[in-house]
Amino acid sequence: MENVKLSERVPVGAFYRTNIEAVEDVRSRYFIALSIPAFLLIMIGIGTWESLAFHARSATSFHQYEHYLGALNKIQEGQSSATQDLQEFANQTAKSRTNSSGQYISHFEKKMAYNQPLNTALSNLLHGNNGNIPLIRGQLKAAAHHYQEIEKQYFSYAQWFLSGGGALIFLSLIYVWFGILQPIGKQSRERALALARAGEFNEDVINTSRVIIMVIDANGNVVLVNHYFQTLLQWPRTQIVGHPLLNRLFLPQDHASILALLDVGNPEQIQELPILNSAGNQLIMAWTVTPVRDVTGEELLRVAMGVDVTERAAAEHAQQIALLKAQSLSDRLQDEAQQAAELHTAFLGPEQISLPGLSGIAASITSSEVGGDYLDCYTTKETSVLVLGDVSGHGLAAGSIVAVAKTVINQLRADGIGRPDQVLRQLNNAILNTAQGLRLMTMICAAVDFRHGILYIANAGQQFPYLQKPDGQWEMLEIGGLPLGQELDLDISTSEFDMPLGSRLILISDGWVEENAPDGTPFGYERLEQALEDFSTLGDTQLRDALIARLIAFCERDTFDDDLSIIVVHHNERYPAVSEWRPEQPLEIIRISQDYYANKTISPRLSRQHIVLFAEHEWQNLLPRMSQDGIRRILIPGNPFLQAMGWDNLLNAHKEIDNELSLYLHIDTPLQLPITTSTDKVGVISSLASWLAETDVRDDWIDVCTLVADELLENALYAAPRDARGQAIYSKSVDRILNEDEHISLHMGRRNNILAVQMRDNWGTLTPSTLLQRLGAHIQGHGLIADQGGGGLYLLWRFSDYMQIRVFPGRETRATLFFDLDHPPHEDHYPAFQFLYHSDICEVNHDYL
Structure with a gap:
């Protein structure tokens, strides 16, 4: 689009407006010149006419009174017939007194009309008494003399108007000639010369400029085109001038746009529209329209000007094509980068570590x-292993080294290798063989002996870890080493530390201490250690979030120059060693009372799978501590409902079984409702409600069971499926179809007053710590855990009379809720529950897998 206004480049509209203004100016000056003498002539004529009219009226009155005097003389001589004229005078006087006709009466006439002696003498005379004739004669002579003087006065006025007015008209004509007409003539000649020169200049500009110019009248006909119009479009003037604008020059689909542009008439508006040349080819023009109006504002003409932008439009089109190709390439690269990012994310270990x-x-x-x-993290027979590494650089090259590290870790997991020095040594050789020394990787590996509470650490150039003891104090573990990928068979040593129960370990990447504030100051170890001290009492998730927030506040931005990674773990329970257990010697149930647990510390060497807490009163207040200690089996002795289910079966729930409904309800074929898509949920719940109604279950219990079934299925469909990092795979807002190897089903059964609802899935992702943390959070009044939820699990537990969850990690989850139909539904109690977690570390009666 043209940046310079076409109306400024080619001022055709201004030229037309100047001509119109010149004509209007001359017209207005001539009007003024003629109006002055005309006005004087009118005023003189009016004055003369009025003077002569009053002169004639006064002459008439003079002659009338002379006539009355003649009549009076005749009466005095004895001619009685003359009284008729005096009677007329008497009537006129009386009429003047009443003025019934509303005519103007002069002051003199009024004086005579109200002259009582005159009226009396006149009345006596008319009745034959001639004694007052002298009085009457004197008044008539005075009246005649009065009107004779007025007659002379108005005649002199008329003479003055004629002589003086003639002089004024003569002077005004002199003024008009010398003061107006001669200057107008001079200015008109000068302006005509200027307009002629401007016309020649504008004609030169119009005909030499490389701009199409068309002048259109109010009817839409073309009245003028310039030479460039003919040169560019090759149209004969006879086919364009005098014809409608839209006849030949524009495509039918563009007519509305052309008319709209003409109607707006805004020189600021520029619009690109094609025009046709004589051969029918299109040229892209940038159009603007300038209206030409007279001094009253009425539009006379419209000047349309267009610049040929065909080549530029073609270049823009080519550029657009190039941009589309570049965008396509960018999208493809972005897609590949996104896939690489997703692959890198999949390489990382779970976000929730259990x-x-x-x-x-x-x-x-x-x-x-x-x-x-x-x-990443994984488990061997004796240790839980954590690794955190950082490849030099970023992008796809760094991501390829991460892929190598993931492959090695998977092999180490399969081989059961967990000693930190062995882990780093194998990683070093693999990275060196892959990158040939072009890429290095710093890494720290920590392994916790969960039997005895011993921490083993080996470091290859990564940041020092921090260990928080149970008393809350932090200690930096200064363990150094060279980065991986420099030399074959790198010498790596392992350091050993005591890790009491309740200790916390933090592993971080170098980005935490190397990120800079706007002034270039690094965050550094001192600020990191101060932050750890400030947030030492927070939970793991809250500590991580608080550290990130502190770093963001220091850097004054929420994006960073380097990757930031962190692992925060608690050592909260201990397990027996595999070598300390034999299948033929099953572990005994460890029963502890509520009072004992409230006042004693449970040994970390005891398997939590075999500890059963016998709850009594207000035991729910112990849930936060149970979450820390990993106590996940709670039974209430003497509870009639639990006794009816089978007390011994509940105590031995840690033993692996295939069917809880068969064990507790003594039924072999419970109702089973499988799920294949998320849309099946409505039908399954409807079938459940129908089955409950057929078995004479009360409506209030039907409502509770359908609510429970809905929550269980929702968890199985959306909460259970998780990736390697522990992130949910599916969003609740998306309908999903189950994979071929995925199984979800709802099971129901009833024996007398005991009703059971069970959900099964083959994900096995729920952990004891997750359940305990969420129940404990609700007991403490914290409600939902940030970014985790947990409200559904809490409500399921409170609605039930007993809840049992059995998980085979990565294989199966069975969540079963039991209800006592002899009582109405209620959620004001804290029922017993057991979480049986059959991990790959033998806790009950199955070997390490």
Whole structure:
């Protein structure tokens, strides 16, 4: 689009407006010149006419009174017939007194009309008494003399108007000639010369400029085109001038746009529209329209000007094509980068860490599409292993090294290798063989012996870890080493530390201390350690979030120059060693009372799968501590409902079984409702409600059971499916179809007053620490845990009379809720529950897998 206004480049409209203004100016000056003498002539004529009219009226009155005097003389001589004229005078006087006709009466006439002696003498005379004739004669002579003087006066007025007015008209004509007409003539000649020169200039501009110019009249006909119009479009003037604008020059689909542009008449508006040349080819023109109006504002003409932008439009089109190709390439690269980022994310370990003896969180914030940080965790027979590494650089190259590290870790997991020095040594050789020394990787590996509470750490150039003891004090573990990928068979040593129950370990990448404030000051170890001290009492998730918030506040931005990774874990329970257990010697149930637990510390060496807490009163207040200690089996002795279910069966719930409904309800074929898509949920719940109604279950219990079934199925469909990092795979707002190897089903059964609803899925992702943390959070009044929820689990527990969850990690979850139909539904109690977690570490009666 043209940046310069066409109306300024070619001022055709201004030229037309100047001509019109010149004509209007001359016209207005001539009007003024003629109006002055005309006005004087009118005024003189009016004055003369009025003077002569009053002169004639006065002459008439003079002659009338002379006539009355003659009549009076005749009466005095004895001619009685003359009284008729005096009677007329008497009537006129009386009429003047009443003025019934509303005519103007002069002061003199009024004086005579109200002259009582005159009226009396006149009345006596008319009745034959001639004694007052002298009085009457004197008044008539005075009246005649009065009107004779007025007659002379008005005649002199008329003479003055004629002589003086003639002089004024003569003077005004002199003024008009010398003061107006001669200057007008001079200015008109000068302006005509200027307009002629401007016309020649504008004609030169119009005909030499490389701009199409068309002048259109009010009817839409073309009245003028310039030479460039003919040169560019090759149209004969006879086919365009005098014809409608839209006849030949524009495509039918553009007529509305052309008319709209003409109607707006805004020189600021520029619109690109094609015009046709004589051969029918299109040229892209940038059009603008300038209206030409007279001094009253009425539009006379419209000047349309267009600049040929065909080549530029073609260039823009080519550029657009190039941009589309570039965008397509960018989208493809972006898609590949996104896939690489998703692959890198899949390489990372779970965000929620739940290992034997350890629980916590992990997080990684990448500074580019594909990060270079790597973190993971796994378990061997004796240790829970944590790794955190950082590849030099970012992007796809760094991501490829992360893929190598993930492959090695998977092999180490399969081989059961967990010693930190062995882990780092194998990683070093694999990275060196892959990158040939072009890429290095710093890494720290920590392994916790969950039997005895011993921490083993090996470091290859990564940041020092921090260990928080149960008393809350932090200690930096200064363990150094060279980065991986420099030399074959790198010498790596392992350091050993005591890790009491309740200790917390933090592993971080170098980005935490190297990020800079706007002034270039690094965050550094001192600020990191101060933050750890400030947030030492927070939970793992809250500690991670608080550290990130502190770093963001220091850097004054929420994006970082380097990747940031962190692992925060608690050592909260201990497990027996595999070598300390034999299948032929089953572990005994460990029964502890509520009072004992409230006042004693449970040994970390005791398997939580075999500890049963016998609850009594207000036991729910112990849930936060149970969450820390990992106590996940709670039974209430003497509870009639639990006794009816089978007390011994509840105590031995840690033993692996295939069918809880068969064990507790003594039925072999419970109602089973499988799920294949998320849309099946409505039908399954409807079938459940029908089955409950057929078995004479009360409506209030039907409402509770359908609510419970809905929550169980929702968890199985959306909460249970998780990736390697522990992130939910599916969003609740999306309908989903189950995979071929995915199984979800709802089971129901009833025996007398005992009703059971069970949900099964083959994900096995729910952990004891997750359940305990969420129940404890509600008891403490914290409600939902940030980014985790948990309200559904809490409500399921409170609605039931007993809840049992059995999980085979990565294989199956069975959540079963039992209800006592002899009582109405209520949620004002805290029922017993047991979480049986059959991990790959033998806790009950099955070997390490």
